[in-house]
Structure formats: structure tokens, C-alpha cells
Amino acid sequence: MHVLIGNLAVSDLIVGTVLIPFDMFSDIYRLKDNKIVCLSVFSIFVISLGASCYNLLLISIERFIAIVYPLRAKAILTKRKLVIMIIIGWGITIISGTVPFYYNTYTNSTEECLIEVVWTKDYRVNSDWQLIVALLLNFIFYTVVICIALKKFKPETPAIGHSLNFPSRARKDFHQLITMVIVLGAFMVCWLPYVCMAVVVTFRETSYFHFIKRCCLIPGLFTSGINWIIYGYRKKEFRDAFSDVVRCKGSRLRHMTPTRVESIY
Numbered sequence: 001m002h003v004l005i006g007n008l009a010v011s012d013l014i015v016g017t018v019l020i021p022f023d024m025f026s027d028i029y030r031l032k033d034n035k036i037v038c039l040s041v042f043s044i045f046v047i048s049l050g051a052s053c054y055n056l057l058l059i060s061i062e063r064f065i066a067i068v069y070p071l072r073a074k075a076i077l078t079k080r081k082l083v084i085m086i087i088i089g090w091g092i093t094i095i096s097g098t099v100p101f102y103y104n105t106y107t108n109s110t111e112e113c114l115i116e117v118v119w120t121k122d123y124r125v126n127s128d129w130q131l132i133v134a135l136l137l138n139f140i141f142y143t144v145v146i147c148i149a150l151k152k153f154k155p156e157t158p159a160i161g162h163s164l165n166f167p168s169r170a171r172k173d174f175h176q177l178i179t180m181v182i183v184l185g186a187f188m189v190c191w192l193p194y195v196c197m198a199v200v201v202t203f204r205e206t207s208y209f210h211f212i213k214r215c216c217l218i219p220g221l222f223t224s225g226i227n228w229i230i231y232g233y234r235k236k237e238f239r240d241a242f243s244d245v246v247r248c249k250g251s252r253l254r255h256m257t258p259t260r261v262e263s264i265y
Contacts (some may be wrong), residue, residue, distance in 0.1 A: 001059075001062060001066075001176055003079075003082060003086075004055065004058055004059045004062055004082070004086075005059075005231065007051075007055050007058070007086055008052065008055040008056065008059065008227065009227070009228070010051070011048050011049075011051035011052045011055055011224075012048075012052065012224040012225070012227055012228070014044065014047065014048040014051070015048045015221060015224035015225075016224060016225060018044055018048075019041070019044045019045055019048055019221075020221070022040070022041060022044065023041050026038075026041060032113035033113075035106050035110075038106065038110075038113035038118055039100050039101055039104060039106065039118060041113070042100060042115055042118070042119065043097045043098055043100060043101065044097070045097075046093070046096060046097035046100075046127060047093050047094055047096075047097035048224070049131065049220075050092070050093035050096055050097065050130070051089065051090060051093045052187070052223075052224070053130075053131060053134035053135070053138075054089035054090075054092070054093060054134070055086075055089065056134075056138050056183070056184055056187060057134060057137060057138055057141070058082075058085055058086070058089065059180055059183075060137075060138050060141040060142055060145070060180070060184070061077075061141070062077060062082075063142075063145055063176065063177050063180055064141060064144070064145050065077050066176075066177075067145055067148055067149050067152065067174075067177060068145075068148060096127075096130075099123065100118070100119055100123060103120060103123065104118050104119060104120065104123075105117065105118060105119065105120055106118040114210070114214075115214075116205075116210045121205075124201075125202055128195075128198035128199075128201075128202065129198075129202075131191070131194075131195065131198070132195055132198065132199070135187075135188055135191065135195065138184055138188075139184075139188065142180070142181055142184055145177065146177070146181065149174055149177055175234070178234075179230065179231065179234040179235070182230055182234070183227055183230055183231075186223055186226055186227075186230065187223050189219075190219045190220050190222055190223035190226075191219075191220045191223065193216040193219060193220075194213065194216040194217060194219075194220045196216075197209060197212055197213035197216050198213065200213075201213055
């Protein structure tokens with residue numbers, strides 16, 4: 001889970017440290033008149049957004065396995081498999097994000113660096129519907145997992161009360177599940193306006209609707225800055241680690257016993 005959360009953080013950091021500063025710098029100094037700069041901004045946008053969607057899907061798969069197969073979770077989803085899935089995800093998003101460099105409608109007479117101007121309609125529709133499908137899959141996956149988890153972790157279940165190790169593990173898995181539901185919920189709420197406008201633009205393309213769609217990117221990009229707040233609020237371990245980093249201290253987990261580390265969750 002920590003590997004997947006770190007992977008999600010990387011895509012969020014790309015938005016905050018690369019995409020937004022690069023976009024603002026390009027606007028201030030009018031660098032978007034250059035074809036490479038213009039296409040690069042949108043390319044980074046697709047890569048960071050695509051990686052976030054894919055990472056959330058990986059997390060939903062991990063939570064499904066952890067909830068449905070708690071005793072075999074580590075055997076089913078090994079670190080090797082996880083690394084391969086992460087590499088494939090980044091590879092797909094990078095390839096998808098760089099397609100407009102070779103397949104675009106940018107010309108020497110292009111005056112505005114806008115997605116609807118420099119991207120082909122096919123690519124725009126394809127990118128929008130990839131986002132819609134990814135959100136829909138995540139929603140379905142988490143709905144199934146939540147239903148299973150609620151049945152599995154009912155207080156009246158006697159097996160939980162008489163097990164030695166399962167209660168702690170069950171609480172940990174359920175707590176992480178709720179955290180990821182909050183993260184996914186925030187992601188879906190922030191991107192819902194953009195998704196709705198993407199559907200509208202697919203069937204009725206006007207300059208007015210394109211303008212509204214661009215405005216809807218603001219809450220969508222905002223979601224990249226709230227994940228760390230959610231994790232910090234939900235997990236004391238993350239708050240302690242962040243405090244250690246800010247104060248340049250070593251990790252507190254190194255000095256804890258396994259029992260103490262497990263109790264953090």
C-alpha cells in the first residue's frame with residue numbers, strides 16, 4: 001500500500017512542481033507561441049492525470065485483494081508483480097501523453113495554444129473517454145469492495161472476536177479502505193464537472209462549451225493537492241513522518257518494535 005501511495009504522490013507532485021509552474025511560466029513569457037512548449041504543457045497534463053487514474057485503479061485492485069483474500073494477499077500481489085504493473089502504467093501514460101507531438105493540428109498560423117486547437121478531435125475524445133472509463137471502473141471496483149467489507153467486518157461476526165491476529169489486521173485493512181474511498185471520492189467529485197463537460201463537448205462542440213470545459217480543469221487539478229491532507233488526517237504515521245522530514249529527523253519507525261508499528265495503523 002505504501003508503494004502505491006508513493007506512486008500516486010509522484011503523479012501529484014508532477015502536477016504541483018512541473019505542470020502548473022511550467023504552464024504559468026509559459027503564459028507569463030508567452031512561450032506557448034512555440035509549438036514544442038505548447039504541446040509539452042498538454043503532454044505533461046495527460047501524463048500526470050493518466051498516472052493518477054491508473055494509480056487509483058492499482059490501489060483499488062490492491063484493496064480488493066486485501067479485503068477478499070486477507071491471508072493470501074501478499075502471495076497474490078507480490079512486490080515483483082506490483083513493480084511490473086506500475087512500470088506498465090507509467091509506460092502507457094507516457095506513450096499516450098506524447099502522441100500529440102506526432103499527431104496534432106498545430107500549424108504556423110496557430111494563434112492560441114488551446115487543446116481544442118492543437119489536438120485532433122479524435123485524440124481529445126479518446127483522452128476524455130479514457131478518463132471517464134477509468135473513473136467508472138474505480139467506482140464499480142470500490143462499490144464491490146465496500147459491500148464485501150461491510151459484510152465481512154460486521155461487529156456481530158464471532159470469528160473476528162476470537163482471532164488473535166485477525167482483528168488488528170482487519171481494522172488496518174478496513175481503515176485503509178475507508179481512506180482510499182475518501183481519496184477516490186474527492187478525485188471523482190473534483191473531476192466530475194470536467195467529465196460532464198467532456199460528454200457534452202463530445203456530442204455538441206462549441207467555443208462556449210470548450211471554455212466551460214477549460215474552467216472545469218481548475219477543481220480537477222486541485223485534487224492533486226488534497227491527497228496529502230487526506231492521508232495526513234487519516235494516518236498518524238504519515239503525520240509523524242512528515243514532521244520528521246520537516247525537522248530533519250530520522251524515521252521514528254526504526255526505533256519501534258513490530259508490535260508498536262502495527263498499532264499505528
